[in-house]
Amino acid sequence: MPTNLSVQLAPKNKPGLLLVNPVMTASGTFGYGTEYSHLFDIQKLGAIVCKGTTLEPREGSPHPRLAETACGLLNSIGLQNIGVNALIKEKSPIWASWRVPVIVNIAGEKINDYAQLADKLEGVAGISAIEVNIGCPNIKGGGAEFGANPKSAAEVTTAVKKATSLPILVKLTPNTSNIVEIAMAVAEAGADAISLINTLKGMAIDITRRRPLLGNITGGLSGPAIKPVALHMVYEVAGAVELPIIGCGGITTASDAIEFIMAGASAIQVGTASFTNPGAPLDVLEGIEQFMKQEGINNLTDLVGVARR
Numbered sequence: 001m002p003t004n005l006s007v008q009l010a011p012k013n014k015p016g017l018l019l020v021n022p023v024m025t026a027s028g029t030f031g032y033g034t035e036y037s038h039l040f041d042i043q044k045l046g047a048i049v050c051k052g053t054t055l056e057p058r059e060g061s062p063h064p065r066l067a068e069t070a071c072g073l074l075n076s077i078g079l080q081n082i083g084v085n086a087l088i089k090e091k092s093p094i095w096a097s098w099r100v101p102v103i104v105n106i107a108g109e110k111i112n113d114y115a116q117l118a119d120k121l122e123g124v125a126g127i128s129a130i131e132v133n134i135g136c137p138n139i140k141g142g143g144a145e146f147g148a149n150p151k152s153a154a155e156v157t158t159a160v161k162k163a164t165s166l167p168i169l170v171k172l173t174p175n176t177s178n179i180v181e182i183a184m185a186v187a188e189a190g191a192d193a194i195s196l197i198n199t200l201k202g203m204a205i206d207i208t209r210r211r212p213l214l215g216n217i218t219g220g221l222s223g224p225a226i227k228p229v230a231l232h233m234v235y236e237v238a239g240a241v242e243l244p245i246i247g248c249g250g251i252t253t254a255s256d257a258i259e260f261i262m263a264g265a266s267a268i269q270v271g272t273a274s275f276t277n278p279g280a281p282l283d284v285l286e287g288i289e290q291f292m293k294q295e296g297i298n299n300l301t302d303l304v305g306v307a308r309r
């Protein structure tokens, strides 16, 4: 019997978000997909999530923006991107000819920014879903991340939901005291699926200059260092909401991905691993398939959440 890796990530939405396999790229680590298409057959992936996109183009944070840590990476890219209008004009026509679905990750400073972005993306050929990054500072809310409290997390979700008929994945930030409460709030507000986690806040200091290493002082920690934290959050959230979960955080190998799936994720995203091995998402996919064959598992869905039972 052939191995069935397909997964439906938006069962309540019409036409839904059916992926042929659970391996996605993580926003901000795979550009617009186009940059990687000459390196391997990206059409084999489950989905591509593009760079975080804002209403206006952004130049990003002051340099330096990257610092390596023990088993991780600190970044303060500051959402450098071409802006939604250029994305619609230049990128979506390319995506429309692809087999792999593309999901646009959106970011804003006000709730209305998210609503306007969702509105602009509605009906654009080549865009299969929206991933809402609620790890952005809420300017009117004193700069705390939208995703740090259930009320503002739900408000963003409701605003996006009203503005579009596309499936909505809400991407949670780990920089909150209770991620389960946030997940429940966005589920209640109409999210179709939940992705987690975004980067953890961190910093590094250059001891010779006696100054913070990153131009922006604060950065986001990603890579293998955050995997146990992400896995635990996925496990907790999967136990609290009925929605499909997309696990992300330090996934480098197929066994990392399988851990997330066993914790309750229906799909996974590969992020920082692509910087050292651009073919990492495909390697992870092939490894999952091999594991399923080895273990005699025909349907990926049979693996989802098995560690919880």
Ligand SMILES: Cc1cc2nc3c(=O)[nH]c(=O)nc-3n(C[C@H](O)[C@H](O)[C@H](O)COP(=O)(O)O)c2cc1C
Residues within 6 Å of the ligand: 026, 027, 028, 029, 051, 052, 053, 073, 075, 077, 079, 105, 133, 171, 197, 198, 199, 221, 222, 223, 224, 226, 248, 249, 250, 251, 269, 270, 271, 272, 273
């Ligand atoms: C350089 C870089 C840029 C990122 N940009 C975004 C972004 O624009 N929007 C977003 O939601 N997440 C962004 N992320 C977070 C990743 O999508 C992912 O959630 C996080 O890095 C954890 O996964 P990983 O450890 O596999 O990288 C970025 C991460 C990195 C390393």
